[in-house]
Amino acid sequence: MSHHESVVVVGAGLAGMKASLMLAHAGKKVHLVETLPIIGGATIKNEESFPNLECSTCLVAPIQQEVLQSPDIETMTLSAVEKIEGDKGNFTVTVRKAARYVKIADCIGCGMCYEPCPVSVANEWEENLGERKAIYVPCAGSLPNVPAVDKEHCLKLSGKQECNACVEACMFGAVDLDDKDETVNIEAGAVIVATGSGMFDASSLPNLGYGKFPGVYTPFEFERLFASNGPTLGEITIRDTGKVPAKIAIIHCVGRKEQGYCSGVCCMYSFKFAHFLKKKLPEASVYNLHSDICVPDKSYQKFFDGVKGTHTEMLYNSSMEDLKVSSNGAGLKVVYLDEAGAEREIDVDMVILSVAMVPDEGALGLAEALGIERDARGFFKVLDEGIVSVESSREGIFIAGTAEGPKDSQSSVIQAEAAVGQVLAFLESCRPEAAEALAEDLKA
């Protein structure tokens, strides 16, 4: 029985990066596949992480650097898994690598090529709150610190018009507009899926006014608004009007009922937002409209106690269906039912909708490409969800992080570490010696 000792890790968030580093330390060759031009996942969108309000970059950047510098990890950005063939221990994973149009080995990340590019488009990584060029990195501090050219918008690559501005601007000859997409086959013994999650579509609940009122924000929009490397350089101002909000409502549990589960992290990031707001806007009034408070880690209650009353007024919202966000002329009006079922009203300038974590929109396609199942909610299914398992429905493929279900960073790391343990045990069991030993045991 032949087998491979290398591992494909899909998704370079905290879970995927941690898993890759551990596998590299264990002497395995790792192929880390990431769809975006950068690695880091959801954590790098946040300036600070709960519960200790540590700077997220400081938490993650050393991990990103170590991944990029490890000789045993091949980081494949702008890449996606197309299909998998073969059997446990002996997979061939087909990965499609989109052209970056910038040679990673030659680029030093000086950024001289952005300015001359004549194209400006909305920056989707910044939740469309800012703009970027057709040659770009999503935000300052991106790793790898190497731009990519967006071929859909680049004048030359889209065939709209001749342009060579970035090529000329680069002193290092790093821009290569003749770069081509590539398909590679990777032999691997096992696969870890760590592709993270998506966010509930707030515009599907019209009573909340998302997409209608500029003052209504999603969590990641707010994270980017607060971030000092974000589109407003960390200034909290309302889009379109540029107004600094004086009153802000943070609405918990958006989409909980529709999804049929509590995400276990939204209470905490909602409290983190209250802290953020008070830090930058000490005079502002902040309201958290909540139902059940879910603070399940040993340190989370303390975090909650630290903001309750001092940073935010806690308002009990007894019915999500009856909550309505509307315009009051100058700003927004939030109408809700309090604990006694009585109608209440608050006037605010800004509303942040703490939406549920949901399966990533690419999860279905990936499940099909990998031949693995998803659970009833659309997250990747593990063999024994009830007890504990990081094994997917297909032998040799493992799941970690929020790809398996909503969870905080700590739990994502724990699951990644557990997945590595299982992968290493699994690869050992695939070795011919192990098969022989087993046969011996059976004979005896």
Add this chain to the structure above:
Amino acid sequence: MKAKIGIYVCECGPNIGETIDIPRVLETIPALEGYEDVELVPKSFGLLCSPAGKEYLAKEITDNGFTHLVVAACSPRDHNSTFIGVCKEAGLNPYLYKIINIREHCGWIIHDKEAATDKAIQYIRSGISRVLYQSELFERQLEITPDVLVIGGGIAGMEAALSLASHDRKVYLAEKTGELGGKAARFASLLPRQGRGADVIREKIKAVEENEHIRVHLNTELESSIGFLGNFEVVLAGNGDDEKTDLKVGAIIIATGYRMSDPGSFTGYEYADTDEVYSSLEIERMNGGEGIALRSGAKPASVALIHCVGRQEKGYCSRICCNYMMKIAGYFKKQSGATKVTEFFFDMCLPHKADQEFFDHSVGLGIDFKRVKEIGLSGTSVEFAETGGGKQKMDFDMVVLASAMEPSEDTEALAGLLEIDLDERGFFKEAHQTTDPVATSIDGIFVVGASQGPRGVSDSMLLAQATAGRIRCQLKPGGKIVPEVKVSEIMEAYCTGCRTCLEVCGYGAIYFDDQKGISIVNEAVCRGCGNCFGSCPSGALRTKHFTNKQLYREVTEALK
């Protein structure tokens, strides 16, 4: 031999090439004052980190026979490891090299080229003077034993043992009581999503007992432990007899679990020890036996289940009680569908994706859920106020309390013995809460299950599997470990034995030699953080690669 230092300035395209006057740098360096005995060879190159640049630099080192190397380029975050690699390839000990950041620190932030050049020269001079005082350091490889000791035979400890035991890795499992399984062994069932119920626990016990690579020591506790990752020497002691077992293990996993806090100490529950008031754990035990009955033997007709007992006082939510209280409510409903079951809760904590379904199912069983904002108990009568309502009182036959889970009784003693930290709540503390949650402050000692914080069975097992992952990566059978090179050392002659350094070392790397009356650094444990170096009042401590002389030279030259 006369020192010969290669000084290589990287142009980094226009980044340094255009912001700093490199020809002036190259001219100035050989004429620096105070280096008459040293041969200084400054050169520049286009892009040192490129493949061509690396090849050039390696060849330069060999051809010129440099004794030391200074690279003036970008941030060490970007390319320190690149040039360390070049040194190694060219046969120069990498501790005789230093990178100087003249891009971010000079070229990029000073817009006046002359001023930027002056600062770059100053930086390079400081680097030259430091590198002259650097010494060669060498990596060491240490043999390890892959075997593991697990302390505590609950579900977490058993899962850790099962995930690690194999033909080339033995696991010793020390359990304080006479049986395996911990608290969960007594549960009649687990949560519905946990499917197969308490059989899971029994299966695990059987699997541990039958595994030839796991040696179970019942009625046994840890007596002492010294050593470090890969090489711990531990002594186990029987708690009923004088039997001692000496073991050599590579890692230690703590899985000593939790205990229930005493509700009597929480406001509103002063009389919680009255007759028909039970702790949730007591109900689990009763349910496993004859069924849940009052002291009279009769089955209760009405039961109050109270959540969050002690949550506020303890300052944390215990994560699993909302779920297990619904399970317990189900026990009563199963015993008799007519039992009136009321759950008093503050917040419903349902963090797992399947928990909401269980709640909806429980509502369907006819359990009356009351969300309260305050609650108190006298006898079996519950006084409460619902959110949005006034004070009420209800009488019950039986009351069940979910009091907070707290660290098990030996936690403090064990932490002291192993020299690891506890958090402010008294649970074992993680090396880093977010990025390194199963490790502790001491390399090679891990914490799993409810001893790390309140957790259910699934999470406890997941932590155990995560630890198994960590240990598999760090301690490969037949493998070796490479401890930190830049460690601290104590100069015997200067140490007065004041023990200040023992206090500041967070990694337990310093021990006291009673015979000599001085402190000694265990180099295999030291992480080179330098805390002790700064604390020693007698100047007996030295951190390699960060010696007083090196730092003094670097700083004074930079400030000249």
